[in-house]
Amino acid sequence: MSGVCDRARDLGVFQSASDDGRIICRCEEITKGEIRRAVHDGMFNLHEVRRFLRCGMGLCQGQTCGKLVRAIIARELNISAAELDDATARAPMRPLEMEIFGREAPGI
Secondary structure, X not given: OHHHHOOOOOOOOOOOOOOOOOXXXXXXXXXXXXXXXXXXXXXXXXXXXXXXXXXXXXOOOOOOOHHHHHHHHHHHHOOOHHHOOOOOOOOOXXXXXXXXXXXXXXXX
């Protein structure tokens, strides 16, 4: 785990890749290049990348993109994906209309 937290790590100059435009997080429309750029800008763990870009924080709560985001971060840091801390898991959500809450019986 010490390699992940080492902020003095030199990742080299960010170089664009041909697939950087590929959307990884469909809920928040985050591309592979945005994730790679965030790592090169100093976000060395999954929590930081998620908070900065909001990848994995949309309706699916990372159920679709979580493994891909983890793999991209690990590849950029040149570490194993297992070395990254797990993100906080939440159940997939969907918006509800306030009318639904208004139908609840009093006292519940």
